[in-house]
Amino acid sequence: MTKDTLSKNFEHREAEARWYQHWLDNAYFNSTPDDRPAYSVVIPPPNVTGILHMGHCLNNTIQDILVRRARQKGFNACWVPGTDHASIATEAKVVQMLRERGISKSSLGREEFLKYAWEWKEKYGGIILEQLKKIGCSLDWNRVNFTMDPDFYDSVIRVFIDLHEKGLIYRGKRMINWDPRALTALSDEEVIMKETQSKLYHLQYKICDEKGSLSGETVTIATVRPETILGDTAIAVNPSDVRFMHLHGKFALVPLIDRVIPIITDDYVAIDFGTGALKVTPAHDMNDYQLGEKHGLQVIDIMYDNGTFSEAAQLYIGEDRFAVRKKIVPELEAAGYLVKTEDYTNQVGYSERSDAVVEPRLSLQWWVKMAPLAEKALGVVEQDEIRFHPAKFKNLYRHWMSGIKDWCISRQLWWGQRIPAWYLPDGCYFVAATREDAWKKYEETCTMREDETSAFTIHDLQQDDDCLDTWFSSWLWPFEVFKGYSHPGNQDIQYYYPTATLVTAPEIIFFWVARMIMAGLEYQGQIPFKDVYFTGIVRDKQGRKMSKSLGNSPDLLALIDQYGADPVRFGILIASPAGNDILFDESALEQGRNFSNKLWNALKLLRLWKERGTNSLTGKADSHFANAWFKARLAQVATEIDEMGNQFRLSEALKTLYSLIWDDYCSWYLEWIKPAYGEQIDEDSLQQASLFFEELMLLLHPFMPFITESIYHELAERPEGDDLCIKISPISSAMPDQEKLQQGDLLKTVITTIRDVRNKNQMKPKNRVELTIETTLTDTYAIFETILSNQVNADIVMENGPVKGAVTVVLEKDKFFVKAEQQIDLTQQIDTLKKDLEYQQNFLTSVEKKLSNEKFVNHAKPEIVAIEQKKRADAIARIQNIRESLEGL
RNA sequence: GGGAGCAUAGCUCAGCUGGUUUAGAGCAUCUGCCUUACAAGCAGAGGGUCCGCGGUUCGAACCCGUGUGCUCCCACCA
Numbered sequence: 001m002t003k004d005t006l007s008k009n010f011e012h013r014e015a016e017a018r019w020y021q022h023w024l025d026n027a028y029f030n031s032t033p034d035d036r037p038a039y040s041v042v043i044p045p046p047n048v049t050g051i052l053h054m055g056h057c058l059n060n061t062i063q064d065i066l067v068r069r070a071r072q073k074g075f076n077a078c079w080v081p082g083t084d085h086a087s088i089a090t091e092a093k094v095v096q097m098l099r100e101r102g103i104s105k106s107s108l109g110r111e112e113f114l115k116y117a118w119e120w121k122e123k124y125g126g127i128i129l130e131q132l133k134k135i136g137c138s139l140d141w142n143r144v145n146f147t148m149d150p151d152f153y154d155s156v157i158r159v160f161i162d163l164h165e166k167g168l169i170y171r172g173k174r175m176i177n178w179d180p181r182a183l184t185a186l187s188d189e190e191v192i193m194k195e196t197q198s199k200l201y202h203l204q205y206k207i208c209d210e211k212g213s214l215s216g217e218t219v220t221i222a223t224v225r226p227e228t229i230l231g232d233t234a235i236a237v238n239p240s241d242v243r244f245m246h247l248h249g250k251f252a253l254v255p256l257i258d259r260v261i262p263i264i265t266d267d268y269v270a271i272d273f274g275t276g277a278l279k280v281t282p283a284h285d286m287n288d289y290q291l292g293e294k295h296g297l298q299v300i301d302i303m304y305d306n307g308t309f310s311e312a313a314q315l316y317i318g319e320d321r322f323a324v325r326k327k328i329v330p331e332l333e334a335a336g337y338l339v340k341t342e343d344y345t346n347q348v349g350y351s352e353r354s355d356a357v358v359e360p361r362l363s364l365q366w367w368v369k370m371a372p373l374a375e376k377a378l379g380v381v382e383q384d385e386i387r388f389h390p391a392k393f394k395n396l397y398r399h400w401m402s403g404i405k406d407w408c409i410s411r412q413l414w415w416g417q418r419i420p421a422w423y424l425p426d427g428c429y430f431v432a433a434t435r436e437d438a439w440k441k442y443e444e445t446c447t448m449r450e451d452e453t454s455a456f457t458i459h460d461l462q463q464d465d466d467c468l469d470t471w472f473s474s475w476l477w478p479f480e481v482f483k484g485y486s487h488p489g490n491q492d493i494q495y496y497y498p499t500a501t502l503v504t505a506p507e508i509i510f511f512w513v514a515r516m517i518m519a520g521l522e523y524q525g526q527i528p529f530k531d532v533y534f535t536g537i538v539r540d541k542q543g544r545k546m547s548k549s550l551g552n553s554p555d556l557l558a559l560i561d562q563y564g565a566d567p568v569r570f571g572i573l574i575a576s577p578a579g580n581d582i583l584f585d586e587s588a589l590e591q592g593r594n595f596s597n598k599l600w601n602a603l604k605l606l607r608l609w610k611e612r613g614t615n616s617l618t619g620k621a622d623s624h625f626a627n628a629w630f631k632a633r634l635a636q637v638a639t640e641i642d643e644m645g646n647q648f649r650l651s652e653a654l655k656t657l658y659s660l661i662w663d664d665y666c667s668w669y670l671e672w673i674k675p676a677y678g679e680q681i682d683e684d685s686l687q688q689a690s691l692f693f694e695e696l697m698l699l700l701h702p703f704m705p706f707i708t709e710s711i712y713h714e715l716a717e718r719p720e721g722d723d724l725c726i727k728i729s730p731i732s733s734a735m736p737d738q739e740k741l742q743q744g745d746l747l748k749t750v751i752t753t754i755r756d757v758r759n760k761n762q763m764k765p766k767n768r769v770e771l772t773i774e775t776t777l778t779d780t781y782a783i784f785e786t787i788l789s790n791q792v793n794a795d796i797v798m799e800n801g802p803v804k805g806a807v808t809v810v811l812e813k814d815k816f817f818v819k820a821e822q823q824i825d826l827t828q829q830i831d832t833l834k835k836d837l838e839y840q841q842n843f844l845t846s847v848e849k850k851l852s853n854e855k856f857v858n859h860a861k862p863e864i865v866a867i868e869q870k871k872r873a874d875a876i877a878r879i880q881n882i883r884e885s886l887e888g889l
Numbered sequence: 890g891g892g893a894g895c896a897u898a899g900c901u902c903a904g905c906u907g908g909u910u911u912a913g914a915g916c917a918u919c920u921g922c923c924u925u926a927c928a929a930g931c932a933g934a935g936g937g938u939c940c941g942c943g944g945u946u947c948g949a950a951c952c953c954g955u956g957u958g959c960u961c962c963c964a965c966c967a
Contacts, residue, residue, distance in 0.1 A: 009929080193965075200967080223967060236967095273966045286965060347965060360965080395893060396962065403963085506961090541900095543960090574915080577902060581960090585901085587916070594929045601927035608926065652903075655915070667931085677925085752933080759933050765922065839911090846911060855947035864908050864948095871909085 006607060006714065010600040012564030015710045019725075020133055028725050029138045031078035033495035039070035040078045040496040042478050042529075043139065044504045044512070045147065047086035048121055049093050052131035052556050054538040054546055054584055055505065058576060061569045062535060062650060063503045064137045068702035069645055070500070071138070072729045078496055079138060080481045081129055082145030085121075087416035087470045088182055088353045094120050094415065110414050110465075117415050134557065135565050136705045138725075143481065147473040148417070151486040156417045156473045157433050159485065159523065164431045168369045169409075171421070171429075175289045176363055176408055177349060180307030180321075181356035184412040185365050187469060188405065189511055191349040191358050198224045200344035201329065202275060203337050205235060205252040212253065212260045219247060219263070220339050222274030224346060225284070226332060227324040229254055230313040231302040232261055234280040236291060239265035241276050255337040256328075257314050264295050286360050299362060307359060321359070366410040366419060366466075373518040374404045380517060380527050389533045389648045393506060400510050407515075409469045416467030423462045435461050475515035478502075478528035485523055493524075502529040505537065533648050536581040538572075543583060559589060566704035567592030573703065574658075576651050595658060596707050599700075602666055603711050606690055609675075614683040622786040626672035627688045629744040632736040633664050634692060639736075641699060654703050661696050668748060672787045690715055698729055746777075747784045749811065754792040754818060757809050760828070763820045768793050772817040774800045794818070802888030810836065810881045812874070830889060837882045844875040 023029060031038075041063055046056060063079060071077040094117045095105050105113055125146075132139065145152065163169040177186040200222050207217040219235060232254050237244040247263050254261060261280075268291060269278050282292030283301040292299060302313035309316045309324055316324045332338045349358040378401040380386050381394060388394050410419060422438035423429045432438035439458040479485060484493035498520070504513060513532060520528030538546055546553040560568050570592030576582040637660045644653035669692070673685040694715055697708040701724050712724040754771065763769055771794035775781060778798055781788070789796050802808065806817035807824055810833070850856055851868055 009927090191965090221967075225967085268966090270966050275967095278967055280967095285967080287967080346967090349965070392894065399892070399963075537961095575901070580895090580902080583901065585916090588901090590929075591916070594927095597929050598927065601930085603926085605926035647905095655903090659914080666927090670926085674926095756933060759921065762921085765924070765932075843911070850908095850948080853947060857947085859947045860908070867909055 006600075006604050010564070010596050010707055010710065012566065012596070012706065013561065016134070016136070016565050016706050019706050019709050020136065022723070023138070023725050024141070026721070026723070026726075028723070029079070030140050030142050031076055033491050034076055036074060036076040038078065038496050038500075039067070039075035040080070040499040041067055041501055041503070042080045042481055042499055043082060044502075044508075045082045045084035045145070045474065045477065046128045047089055048083040048125045048128075048146070049086060049090050050083075050128045052128055052135075053553050054556065054572070055535075056128070056132075057135060057556055057568065058538055058572050058582065059503055059505065059535050060132055060137050061135060061573055062533065063501075064135075064569075064705075065573075065650055065702040066501055066503070066533075067138055068705065068725075071726065072698070072702070074728050077138075078140055078143070080143045080145065081132070081137075081139040081141065082143075082477075082481060083125060083128065083147070084470060084474055085146065085148045085416060087411055087413050087467055088184065090117065090121070091413050091415040092182060092353065105414075113414055131557065134560055135569060138705075145477075145481045147470070147477070151483055152473065152476070152480055153417055154433075155476055155480050155485040156468065157420045159476065159519075160417075160420055160468065160472070161431055161433060163368065168372065169366060169431075170369065171364060171366050173362060173364045174367070174408070175286050175360050176365055177351075178305070178359045178361035178363070179351040179354055179356055180303075180305065180359050181354040182351065182413075183305055185363065185408055185410060186351060186353075186358065187408050187471075190352045192352050193347045194350055195345055196348040198344050198346050198348070200224055200274065200342050201226045201332075202339040202341070203229065203255060203279075203332060204339050205255065205279075205337075207247060207263075208251050208253050208260060210251055210260065212251075212258070214253075215250070217247070219244070219252060219277050220275045221277045221279045223279055224344060225281075225325070227309075227316075227321055227328050228281045228284045228302070229279060229328075230257060230309075230315060231281045231283050231300045232259070232279050233282060233292065233298040233300060234261050234295065235263045236266050236269050236278045236280050237263065237276060238267060238269040238271045241269075241271045243276060255332055255335065262297075264291075264297075266291060266294070283362055284360055289360070289362065301362065303359065303361075305361075307356075322357075365408050366421075366468075368407040368409055368472075370404045370406055370518075373522060374401045374514075376521050377401065377514060377517040380521070386517065386527050386529065387531050389531060393509060393532075393534055396506075397509060397514065401514060407469075409472045410464075410466040411469055412465075413467045416470065417473060419464040419466050419468060421464040423464065424456050424460055425462075426456075429464075430461075435463070471511050471515060474512060475519040476523070478516055478520060479524050497524060498527050499529045501531040501533055503533045503535060506534040507537070509534070531648070536576055538582050538584050541583055541585050543581075546584070554584075554586070559586075563589045563593045564596060564706070566707045567596055570595060570654070570704060573651055573654055595662070596704070598662055598666060599707055599711060602661075602670065602693065603714055605670060606686070606693065606715070609681045609686055609689075612680055614686050615680045616683060622784055623673050623682055623685045625740075625743070625783050626669055626787065627685060628737065629672075629740045629747075630664065630669040630692055631688075632738075632740040633669075633744065634660070634695060635732060635734060635736040636741065637664075638695075638699060638732070650703075657696075657700055657703070661700070665692065665696060668744075671791065672784075674790075676790075697724060698727060701725070701727075743780055743783065746780065747788065750788060750814075750816075751791045753809055753811055754788075754794065754816060757807050757816070757818050758792070760832075761807055761818075761820070761824060763818075763822070765793065767820060768795065770795050770797065770803075770806075770819040772797045772799060772801055772803045772806065772819070773814065774817070775814040777814070802885070808833070808885040808888065810878065810885055813877050813881065815881060815885060826889060830886065833882055833886050837879065837886070840875055840879050840882065844872065844879065847872045847875060 067077045067079045097120065098105060098116060160169060177188065177191045179186050202220050202222050203226065204218045204220050207215045207219060221235060235252050237247065248265060250263050251260050252263055280288045280291050280297060282289045282297050282299045300312050302309055303321060304310050307321045309319055311317055351358055378398065381397055420433050421429050421431050422435065430438040430441040432441055435458060438461050476485060478499050479493060479497055482492040482496050483490055484497055516528050520526060540546060540552040544552060567589050571588035575584065575588045637656060641653045641656055673689060675681045694712060697712050701708040709724045771792065773781060773796060781798065785796055801815055801817045803817035803819055805824060806819035807829055809816045847868055851872060857865055
C-alpha cells in the first residue's frame with residue numbers, strides 16, 4: 001500500500017473510505033465467541049428516524065475508543081449496533097408524511113398505517129448507521145438489531161405477560177400526563193417542566209345552599225386556568241382558616257353555568273397562597289383529583305382527547321382549551337365574576353416529543369409496579385457491582401430509585417409492540433400473546449363458573465389498541481441483542497453478557513440505565529454491564545444546549561468532509577473532560593486537523609531520510625542519547641496513558657498523547673537526531689525513529705483510527721493482514737530509564753534557556769555564538785554536547801567563567817556565558833539577574849521561615865523536612881551563583 | 890420548595906492521599922523567524938487575590954463552616 005510520493009497533506013476523504021472498506025473486507029469488527037476474554041459493548045440505539053448529531057458523535061467516538069483499546073489489549077471485542085423504533089417520534093414523522101400526501105391516519109386503519117410505517121423505516125431507518133461508519137465506528141455489522149425485530153418483539157410481549165403474571169403489571173385508572181397533540185399518554189419522565197409567564201385570575205363564586213338559593217355572600221378563588229371552572233366540582237378551604245369558617249358546609253355556584261358545588265375543607269389548601277380558597281377540578285389536575293378521591297367528589301371531564309371542549313363543559317363545545325381561556329376571561333369580567341388579574345410565573349408541563357402543553361387527564365392505562373424491581377437495582381449500584389463514571393451520578397440514582405413511582409407503559413399509538421391484552425364485550429380481559437391463548441385463558445376461567453355455555457366466541461376477543469412505551473423494549477437491549485430472552489442460554493449470551501461498559505448521556509439515567517439494570521437482574525439474574533460512562537451534554541460555544549429550534553447544531557457530515565473524521569473525533573474528545581458538559585467550538589476541530597497534518601509531516605520527514613539513504617555512523621554518542629531518552633520517555637508516558645484509559649479519563653489520555661507526539665517526539669527527539677543539512681542520517685536512529693513512530697501510532701489508533709492506519713502502512717511494507725486495527729499492543733513492564741529521563745529534562749531546560757538568552761539579546765538565529773559552560777556535571781554535558789551545540793547554534797567550550805563581553809545566565813548550579821559578536825546591553829543583563837536574585841531570595845526566606853518553625857520540624861514527616869532542607873541548600877547555591885555572575889560583569 | 894454539583898490565566902480545563910508547585914496544560918495573545926517535514930509551522934515570552942469571609946492544621950487551591958454567583962436534578966401551592 002506504500003505510495004512512492006506522499007501528498008502535501010493527509011488526504012482524509014480517500015483514506016477514510018479506503019480503510020473503512022479494508023477493515024470491513026477483513027471482518028475485523030466481527031466477533032464470535034472464542035477462548036479470549038470478551039469485551040462487549042451495546043450501542044445506545046439511536047432513534048430509527050434519527051440523523052447523526054454532536055451527541056451521537058461524542059458518545060460513539062468514546063465507545064469506539066474503548067472498543068478499539070480492548071481489541072489492542074487482546075480482548076475479543078464486540079460492539080453491537082442497532083436502532084430503536086422510537087414509537088412517538090417515528091409515528092409522528094409517518095403521520096406528517098401521510099398528511100403531506102393528504103392522507104389521515106384514522107382513515108387508513110391500523111394495518112394500512114403500519115404498512116406505511118414499515119416502508120418508511122426501510123427507506124430511512126438505516127441512515128444513522130451509515131453515518132456511524134463515517135466516523136470510523138468499529139461496530140460488528142453482522143449483529144444489527146432493531147427493537148421491533150420479530151424475536152425482539154416477541155420477547156417484549158412475553159416479558160409483559162410474565163410481569164403481569166407476577167403481579168408487577170396492572171391496569172389502572174389514574175391521572176396521567178396527556179399529550180393532546182400526539183394523542184397519547186406520557187410517562188412522568190416525558191414531561192418537561194418549563195417556567196411560563198401566566199396570569200393568576202381571581203374569580204368570585206356566589207355562595208348558596210344545597211338547592212342553589214343565594215345567600216348574598218361570595219368567595220374568591222385564584223386560578224391560572226379559568227377555562228377549567230366548567231369542570232369544577234368543589235371549592236376547598238383550609239379547615240383552620242378563620243376567614244372561611246362561616247362557609248363550612250355551604251355551597252357555591254360555578255360562574256356562567258350555575259352548577260351547585262360543595263365547599264369542603266382540607267389541610268392541603270395553603271392559607272397563605274392566593275386567596276386561601278381553591279377551586280377543585282378533579283378531571284384536570286393531579287392534586288384536585290386526589291382531593292376529589294378523598295372527598296368523594298364528582299369528576300367532570302370537560303375535554304376531548306385533543307384538548308377541545310366536550311359537551312360536558314356545557315359551553316364552548318368543540319373549541320380548543322387555549323381559545324376558551326381567551327374567550328372566557330372577558331365573559332367572566334362582563335358578568336362581574338372577575339375580581340382582579342395579576343401576572344404570575346409558574347411551572348407548566350410540556351410534552352418532550354410534541355412540545356404541547358400536557359393536560360392532566362384521568363384514564364385507564366397499564367402500569368409497572370416499580371418498587372420491587374428498584375430495590376435490587378439500587379443495591380448493585382450501591383455496592384459498586386456496577387460502577388458509575390463519574391461517581392457523582394450514584395447520588396442521583398439513589399435519590400430517584402428510593403422515591404420511585406409506578407411506570408405508565410401504555411401509549412396510544414400504533415407503531416410499537418401492541419399490548420397483549422384481549423377484551424370481551426363485557427369488559428373482562430385476558431393477558432396473552434395470541435387470540436388463541438387468550439381464549440384458552442377465558443375458557444379456563446369459564447369452567448370455574450357455574451354456567452357451562454359461554455355467551456362469547458373467540459371472535460369476540462378484541463386486542464388492546466395501544467402500544468407499549470419504547471423504553472419497555474429498550475430496557476431489554478443489553479441481553480436481547482444477544483437473544484438472551486428469546487433463546488435463553490445460547491452461546492452468545494453466555495459469552496458476551498454481562499457487557500463491559502455502557503456509554504450514555506446522564507439525561508437518560510432513569511429512562512434507560514436504571515430500567516436496564518432492573519430488567520437485566522430480573523431476566524438474566526445478572527447485571528447488564530459493569531461500568532457506566534456518562535458523557536457530558538454537547539453545548540454550543542455560549543453554553544446553550546444544541547437544538548433544532550436554536551439552529552445551533554452544526555452539520556456533522558459537512559464537518560467530517562471538511563476536516564476529516566479523525567480531527568472531528570479529536571476535536572470533540574479534547575473538549576470533553578470526564579463528567580463535564582462540552583462546549584463545542586469549531587476551533588477544536590482545527591486543532592485536530594493541525595495535529596493530523598503534524599503527523600503526516602513527521603512521516604514525510606522519515607520518508608525523506610529513508611530516501612536519502614543512511615550512513616553507518618552508529619557510534620555517535622549523541623544519537624544514542626536521543627534514542628535512549630525517547631525510549632524511556634515513551635515507556636513512561638505509555639504507562640500513564642494506559643492508566644488514564646483504564647480510569648475512563650479519555651480526554652486527558654488524548655491530551656497527554658498529543659503532547660508526547662508533538663512536543664517530545666517531533667519538537668525534541670526528531671530535531672535531536674536530525675542530520676546536518678544535506679547529510680545522511682545514521683541507520684540506527686532511522687530505525688529507532690520509525691519504530692517509535694509506529695508505537696505512537698498504535699497508542700493513538702483508538703482515538704484517530706484512519707490516519708494512524710495510513711501512516712502505519714506508509715512507514716513500511718506490511719504483509720497481508722498486518723493492520724494497525726488488529727495489532728495487539730505489546731505489554732511492556734520495563735521500567736523507564738530514570739537517569740536518561742533526567743538528562744533529557746536537563747538538556748531541554750538548557751536549550752530553552754540559551755534560546756531565550758539569544759532571543760532577548762537579539763542574537764539572530766543564523767548567527768553562530770560561543771557558549772561557555774561552567775558546571776560540575778561535565779560528564780553529562782559530554783553525552784549531549786553535539787545536540788546542544790546544534791540546537792542552540794553555538795560552539796561549546798567547557799570551562800569556568802566569567803567570559804568577558806558575554807551574557808551570563810544561571811541555571812541551578814551551572815553558569816552559562818553566551819558570547820556573540822555584537823555588543824551586549826549590560827543594563828538589561830544586570831536587570832535580569834537582579835530580578836532572578838530577588839525571586840530566589842524571597843523563595844529562600846519562605847523556606848527558612850518554614851524550617852525555623854519548630855512545630856513544622858517536629859510535626860511534618862521527615863521526608864518533607866528533608867525536601868525543604870534541600871530546597872534551602874539549592875536556593876543558597878543559586879543565590880551564590882547569581883551574585884558571582886553579577887560581580888563578574 | 891428539596892437535593893446535588895461547580896467556581897483556578899482572556900477561554901476550556903488539570904491539579905487524584907493537605908507538603909516535590911510563592912499553581913500547570915491546551916487554545917488565544919505578544920515577540921522573533923518564509924531554517925528544504927510541517928506558516929495548518931518553528932523558537933521564545935507574558936499572563937493568576939486558586940470567588941469573598943471565617944475556621945481546622947506546623948502547613949490549605951485541596952478539609953470544615955458561611956456568604957455570593959452559576960448549572961443541573963427532583964417537586965405540578967391553585
